[in-house]
Each structure stands twice: as structure tokens, then as C-alpha cells.
Amino acid sequence: MPRLTHVxxxxxxxxxxxxxxxxxxxxxxxxxxVTCSPAVIELLRGAGVPKGDALAVARIAGIQAAKRTPDLIxxxxxxxxxxxxxxxxxxDEGVEITATVRTADRTGIEMEALTCVAVAALALxxxxxxxxxxxxxxxxxxxxxxxxxxxxxxxx
Amino acid sequence: MPRLTHVxxxxxxxxxxxxxxxxxxxxxxxxxxVTCSPAVIELLRGAGVPKGDALAVARIAGIQAAKRTPDLIxxxxxxxxxxxxxxxxxxDEGVEITATVRTADRTGIEMEALTCVAVAALALxxxxxxxxxxxxxxxxxxxxxxxxxxxxxxxx
Amino acid sequence: MPRLTHVxxxxxxxxxxxxxxxxxxxxxxxxxxVTCSPAVIELLRGAGVPKGDALAVARIAGIQAAKRTPDLIxxxxxxxxxxxxxxxxxxDEGVEITATVRTADRTGIEMEALTCVAVAALALxxxxxxxxxxxxxxxxxxxxxxxxxxxxxxxx
Amino acid sequence: MPRLTHVxxxxxxxxxxxxxxxxxxxxxxxxxxVTCSPAVIELLRGAGVPKGDALAVARIAGIQAAKRTPDLIxxxxxxxxxxxxxxxxxxDEGVEITATVRTADRTGIEMEALTCVAVAALALxxxxxxxxxxxxxxxxxxxxxxxxxxxxxxxx
Amino acid sequence: MPRLTHVxxxxxxxxxxxxxxxxxxxxxxxxxxVTCSPAVIELLRGAGVPKGDALAVARIAGIQAAKRTPDLIxxxxxxxxxxxxxxxxxxDEGVEITATVRTADRTGIEMEALTCVAVAALALxxxxxxxxxxxxxxxxxxxxxxxxxxxxxxxx
Amino acid sequence: MPRLTHVxxxxxxxxxxxxxxxxxxxxxxxxxxVTCSPAVIELLRGAGVPKGDALAVARIAGIQAAKRTPDLIxxxxxxxxxxxxxxxxxxDEGVEITATVRTADRTGIEMEALTCVAVAALALxxxxxxxxxxxxxxxxxxxxxxxxxxxxxxxx
Numbered sequence: 001m002p003r004l005t006h007v008x009x010x011x012x013x014x015x016x017x018x019x020x021x022x023x024x025x026x027x028x029x030x031x032x033x034v035t036c037s038p039a040v041i042e043l044l045r046g047a048g049v050p051k052g053d054a055l056a057v058a059r060i061a062g063i064q065a066a067k068r069t070p071d072l073i074x075x076x077x078x079x080x081x082x083x084x085x086x087x088x089x090x091x092d093e094g095v096e097i098t099a100t101v102r103t104a105d106r107t108g109i110e111m112e113a114l115t116c117v118a119v120a121a122l123a124l125x126x127x128x129x130x131x132x133x134x135x136x137x138x139x140x141x142x143x144x145x146x147x148x149x150x151x152x153x154x155x156x
Numbered sequence: 157m158p159r160l161t162h163v164x165x166x167x168x169x170x171x172x173x174x175x176x177x178x179x180x181x182x183x184x185x186x187x188x189x190v191t192c193s194p195a196v197i198e199l200l201r202g203a204g205v206p207k208g209d210a211l212a213v214a215r216i217a218g219i220q221a222a223k224r225t226p227d228l229i230x231x232x233x234x235x236x237x238x239x240x241x242x243x244x245x246x247x248d249e250g251v252e253i254t255a256t257v258r259t260a261d262r263t264g265i266e267m268e269a270l271t272c273v274a275v276a277a278l279a280l281x282x283x284x285x286x287x288x289x290x291x292x293x294x295x296x297x298x299x300x301x302x303x304x305x306x307x308x309x310x311x312x
Numbered sequence: 313m314p315r316l317t318h319v320x321x322x323x324x325x326x327x328x329x330x331x332x333x334x335x336x337x338x339x340x341x342x343x344x345x346v347t348c349s350p351a352v353i354e355l356l357r358g359a360g361v362p363k364g365d366a367l368a369v370a371r372i373a374g375i376q377a378a379k380r381t382p383d384l385i386x387x388x389x390x391x392x393x394x395x396x397x398x399x400x401x402x403x404d405e406g407v408e409i410t411a412t413v414r415t416a417d418r419t420g421i422e423m424e425a426l427t428c429v430a431v432a433a434l435a436l437x438x439x440x441x442x443x444x445x446x447x448x449x450x451x452x453x454x455x456x457x458x459x460x461x462x463x464x465x466x467x468x
Numbered sequence: 469m470p471r472l473t474h475v476x477x478x479x480x481x482x483x484x485x486x487x488x489x490x491x492x493x494x495x496x497x498x499x500x501x502v503t504c505s506p507a508v509i510e511l512l513r514g515a516g517v518p519k520g521d522a523l524a525v526a527r528i529a530g531i532q533a534a535k536r537t538p539d540l541i542x543x544x545x546x547x548x549x550x551x552x553x554x555x556x557x558x559x560d561e562g563v564e565i566t567a568t569v570r571t572a573d574r575t576g577i578e579m580e581a582l583t584c585v586a587v588a589a590l591a592l593x594x595x596x597x598x599x600x601x602x603x604x605x606x607x608x609x610x611x612x613x614x615x616x617x618x619x620x621x622x623x624x
Numbered sequence: 625m626p627r628l629t630h631v632x633x634x635x636x637x638x639x640x641x642x643x644x645x646x647x648x649x650x651x652x653x654x655x656x657x658v659t660c661s662p663a664v665i666e667l668l669r670g671a672g673v674p675k676g677d678a679l680a681v682a683r684i685a686g687i688q689a690a691k692r693t694p695d696l697i698x699x700x701x702x703x704x705x706x707x708x709x710x711x712x713x714x715x716d717e718g719v720e721i722t723a724t725v726r727t728a729d730r731t732g733i734e735m736e737a738l739t740c741v742a743v744a745a746l747a748l749x750x751x752x753x754x755x756x757x758x759x760x761x762x763x764x765x766x767x768x769x770x771x772x773x774x775x776x777x778x779x780x
Numbered sequence: 781m782p783r784l785t786h787v788x789x790x791x792x793x794x795x796x797x798x799x800x801x802x803x804x805x806x807x808x809x810x811x812x813x814v815t816c817s818p819a820v821i822e823l824l825r826g827a828g829v830p831k832g833d834a835l836a837v838a839r840i841a842g843i844q845a846a847k848r849t850p851d852l853i854x855x856x857x858x859x860x861x862x863x864x865x866x867x868x869x870x871x872d873e874g875v876e877i878t879a880t881v882r883t884a885d886r887t888g889i890e891m892e893a894l895t896c897v898a899v900a901a902l903a904l905x906x907x908x909x910x911x912x913x914x915x916x917x918x919x920x921x922x923x924x925x926x927x928x929x930x931x932x933x934x935x936x
Binding site: 013133134 | 212
Binding site for chain 4: 314315316317318319320322323324325344351355364365366368369372373376377380384385386387388422423426427430431433434435437438439440441442443445446447448449450451452453454465467
């Protein structure tokens, strides 16, 4: 039967020991979306108004958060993040965020990809909340990973 | 016409000056959900297996993230967080997270509530990802706020 | 009957709401001791060997940790630390650390004083551990506090 | 004659160069105790009152502090913490904290184990201080280490 | 005779107590320059090549560093930064950085302005160092301040 | 034609992937200077007044900042800093700061050396600004590096 790996037999939280695992190249991609109003979409497309650094702020917030994942997620292992790419695509009903994170380390990097997307989304909401109180963050999920013992995987 | 408040006329990111705003009591509540498999729900309900600290880890991660919001969100103001309550409700198809954050400060505390929910959700995914690769974070949104110039507001 | 204030009726951890408490001047003093070998004491007294920055490192680590208390202690409130004094006295069987911390804020500053002493002690152990494996940190406690609703208090 | 390794010949603090040391598996165990009143012990044993997340908060604070050791201890090297286990045993006159930390890195991990115990103890004091002003942290020490050039060691 | 305010009579570092000082509006402006090669200037002016987020990264790094000043500068007081504006002007022989920081707090905000400029400059160097090894940061200084007991001041 | 490596073809900021680069020993040395008044120089030389921890504070701030470089510089890679030496030389017209940083990692350590110098300089200015409003930080630059693909380099 499956069990929660981050708690021991008595239920106590712990950081699982990975010191014996080999260093291998790993990659994970996560996605998410910030749903917002047509007025915000127009602003982000820069229709006559300077959108300027708006998308850059979200991208940079995401990259920095990927590096800070072990500080945010209590039981996550410190991982040396070796590469981060964050793409923001302005669609008609929102902004889709895609983050790909790479490392050569002992454990998977999915949490870094998810944290990158979540914080980029939060930073975007921070910038648009004065214009759109109803902005909502959704569908944050891992879409692909490769490397490590469990091998390649892609969400259908 | 509405504009993005966090960029100036040339599009440059800035932290908006709030030093002249009065200190007032403010509160914000945000919600979100982690959708997961029946097997995870069973584990979180503790059916015969120690779930132990699992929900506590998510709660604590959320509380700490609320305090760290200005460090994560580039243009957010430092706010002295004066109270945080995080509730996790295990439903049939996922875990609903509700965070209420309070302060007496110069600017709104919605970002702290949203960050609290997002990081509690990430911490939960971290603990269940070995059992459920498809766990997904969704519907992160402000549901109510009070205090400040814009007054009370509740999402319908 | 007394109860743990940091957990609610269901046992869930929370940050207690202090937004309605008044801002008042507060001060707390904590003490602790690092017990170490005569050889270390001799080194710290600078007998013929440069002790240089050794005590300064511990002092500075303590001051910085006082500022970082809400980041280390999950349910502690962010407090604007307004003054910190750390004294290290080299005694015959160890080093006594005394920290006094001041603020004008809504809640007590004992945790900042204790954290200051604990981290100053850890930094000192870090510097002497190559010479004394048996160094031990002990007796970390609040010895006096003033200000706030509970008024002045001094440990007998 | 022994000397303080963290200061150079002029007494200036420095971070000792370990880049030429090999990566080896290392483990350290530290212990400490929080002495508290019978009333607190009763609360922590959950006699009729929800103790809930109280011990979990201390455990998680300790795990996170282990990861943050190089940020707290000025001359400590960044180490990739690969595993942390924190046990809290409620005894009659206090709570004994034991932390075991593992890594595969270039330098010892004792400071991480000590920091883990110290911050878990501080977090526990934070939760009980409203009930017991006299709570005291003591006996923080390394009890065992293995790996690295100096080999295995156990405190008698 | 003048003395160093951050060390006491015995020379020990301390954080000066400001808890009795009144909260007043304060502003400080600092400047600095990153000297770089004509090739870099051309890139930053976007001559046929996407410069994209380059200046935004420096601006955001500066804003975030202003908030993190008390974490970087050991004896600096925590200050609630209420507004930050960072301007980067691409000149013929380098990039001039100007930061204006505002607060309503108990002590001056010059260190926040200086830290903002210094870290924006470091972030810029990080992005251009592959093209210009000789990039140099210079002339970081306070150019104006207002508010607080010492009143308005402007560098000639 | 040279290009900015930290932005992609569309101008979006990214963290360049270094996971395939080999781990090699690397070293970088940076320098900078804090120009200050004769009165400050006299104080730092300790003429009749305790200068105490003043230079130690700057040294320690620099060492800690070197470790925190990836947290400050948005697109910098996390690097395990393996050794840091900071020297402060009190000259007639200012204080010259020299930092040498070492690692065994996948990418260069120049940014760590520069950040170390910049933050040591900021910490020094913090301590002398009450005595010398005109203190200025200048000439922060890499003076030598070795290791890595690009080999040894020394500024003329």
C-alpha cells in the first residue's frame, strides 16, 4: 500500500535521506495559468499603454523562487538549480506560465518547477490586482519530467 | 482607462510609494484547492496509516510564506503580518485550503493571503507527489477583504 | 486551565492575531553559556595567539539572528527590532552570552533575545569545535523583560 | 599548539577553503533539552486538551533551520543537507530533542545538527512561554558523528 | 570628537537603540555607475539585438535588495520600505543608476538607497560580464536625503 | 557579434543551463574601495578611540553576502562557496577591500567575489556614515580569476 514518504512510522515529519542517491541530470516542466479580465489582457498586450516590465517581473520572481524552493517547502531537499526558463504567453482569457528547470543532483526537481510557476503567477496577480480583483491562479501541475530513477514521464 | 500601477509611464517596474497612507486594520481571506487521487485522500484521512504531521507541514509552510511575501513578490511592500489562520479541509476529491491574514499597516494584505495558500498547496503536493503524480493546484483566489480605503469586499 | 496559545481548538498551528494590541516599548534580556575546555578559554583570552574576530563573529551572528527570528520561529510575529546589545564574557569554564533586545511594537521580544543568544552560541561553537569537540551550549533562558501588558518581570 | 581555524594569522575572520576536500558521506547527531513545568508537560502529553501541531512545529522549525545553517553561522560552509530526522521525547521534566543530519559533501555537518536542535528548542519555547516563563534550553551538544577525515566519534 | 556609533565603549558591535525615536517620513536618493565597453552600450541600446529584460532584471534586483538591507548589513535596523524607484540611464561610457527610497519609520533610509544601487549594479554586471570582463562599478554615494532629525541634505 | 547571454532570442530573462558543465576548481578575486574623510581614517586606525569590531563587521558582512549571491542576483546560479578571504586595508584616503572566493562547481565565481566586496563596502559605509556623509564606494571590479573553461585571467 502506498504511504506518505515524508512522515515516518510514527507520523513525524522528516527530510528523507537521499545522500546515497547518484547525481544525475534531471529536468521538470510545470505549467499554470492566471485567469484575468479582458481589460488586463489588453494592458498586458500593451495596447497604447506601457506594459513595460510587467511580464519581466513575473519571470524574474519565478526564477528566484525556483532557487528558494528548499527555503519555502519544509521537507524539500536543497538542490543546485542549474537552469531555469520561464515563458509567459498572453492568451485571450489569461496568461499561461510554463517553467522548465534543470539540475544535476540527487533528487527530482519537480517542486522547483511548480514553485517557479506558482510564484511567477503570484507576482503577476500582484501587478494586476488593482485592475482585476477577480484574477485567479489555476491548473498548476507538472507536465513532464526526465532523469532520475523513475525515468521520463509526460502528462497526457 | 485602467493602468498597471506597478510600472511607471516609461514601463519601468517600481514599488509604489505608500508612506503617506494611514495605518489601518486590514484582513484578507484567500482559498485554493489541491486536487488529488482517492488513494491520497485515504492517506490524509489517516485510514490505518500514520498521516501524522502531513497537514501540519502544509499549514506551517503557509504561515511562514505569508511572512516572507515581500521577499518573494518583487514589488510587494513589507507588511508586518499580525495574524494568520490556515485551514485545510480534506474533501473527497482534494484538499481545500483557506487562509485568513490580518495586519494593521499601510497597504492591503491580499498578496500575503494568496502566498500563504499557494505555498501551503506546494508543501502539500511535495508530500503526496510520490503517491500521486497528477496532483494539481487550482482556484487560488481572494474571497474576501476588509479594511483600507477600498473597504469591505466579498467575492460572490 | 492553561492552554497552548499557538494552536487552536482543533490543535491546528496558527499565528495569534495581535493587530489590535497597542504599540509599546518593550525590552527583553536573555542569557546562555557555552561551556568549553581550558585550551579554548586560553585561545579566547588571546594568550599569545590572535583571537582576532572570534568574539565579534559570535556577536554579529547574534544580532543578525535577532532580526531573523520570525523567519526561524514559525509562529513568531515579525517585529521591528530597534536595538540589540550582545555581551560575551570569557569565564574560566566557558563563555557567558547576554543579549538585550528592544522594540516598540505590538508583542513581546523575548524570542528575539533567546534567538540572539542561541545563534551567538552556535557561531562560537562553530569557531572552537576544531579545538574542543565537547563544547556544549546550555542555560538559554529569559532573565528579564519589561513593557507590554504583562509588565516588568525578572527571573529570581 | 591548537589554534582557532576560522581566523587567520592577523586574527581576521575567514571562511576556510575546503574546495580541495573530497565529497564523502557524513552524519552527525546532536541533542538538547527544553526544561519546562509539569503543567507544560501535561499539555504536551495532550491530557484532555488539543496539543495538536505543537511538536510538529518544533520538528519542522528544526528541519528548516538545518538547511539555513550557512545563512545563520557566518563562517559555516554551504552544505547540501541530504536528510534530517528530528525526534522530540516528552519526559517528566522537559522535552529531549535529538537531530540526525546526513550529507555527502566536503565538510562536516555537526553545525547543521546543532542548529537543528537549537531552533527546534526555540520554536518549542515560543509555544510554551505563555504557560511557563521559566522554560530553559540546555545541554545542546554533538553526541556522534561519522564520515570525513576525522572518522567516527561518539561522545561518552 | 566624532566616534563610531555602531561600536560601544569597549569596541563591541551593537545595534543602536532607536525605539524612542519618532516615526517620520524619510527619503533618500543614491547614485552609482557601471562603466562598460561600447559593445555593451550598443547591446543595452538594443541595436538590432534583443536586450529585452536586461535593464528590468537590474531594476528588480535593486528593489528587492532595498527590502533586504537589514539582512545584508549586520547593524542596520529593519525598516519598512514604503516606496522604491530605480532609474537606469544608458550613457555613452556606462549605465548610471539612481534609486530613491521612501519610508515612514524611526531611522534613516540611506543604506536602503545605497544597497539598492549596489545590487542593481551587481545584477547588471552579471548580465554583461560575458561580453565585458572589465565592467566596473563606481561612484556609489548618497546624493540627497530628507526627513528625520538631521533634516534635508543635498550633496553638492 | 556578442550578445547578452542571460536573455533569450525574444529578450526574456532566463537562467542559463549549466548542468552539463564539469565541476572544476575556480577562484576569483575582486577589489573595491570606500573613500572617506581623514577623521574616519583616524577612527579606523584606532587613534585613542575603540574601533573594536568595525572592520570585523565589514568582513563578516562580505563573507555572508558571498554565500547569498544567488539570492541577490536574479539570474546567478547557486554555487557552493568553499572558501572566502576578505582583506580590508586602511589607506590614507579610504579603505581598500579585497575578496578572494573559491569553489569547486560548474560555473564561475566572479559574482560572489564582487558581491562580497560590495556588501563589505556597504557595511563599512553604514558604520561611518554618522561621521562622514560623503563616504563613497568605488572601483568594484574583478582583478583575477582562474579555473573553468576560460582559464586564468588577470586584469592589467
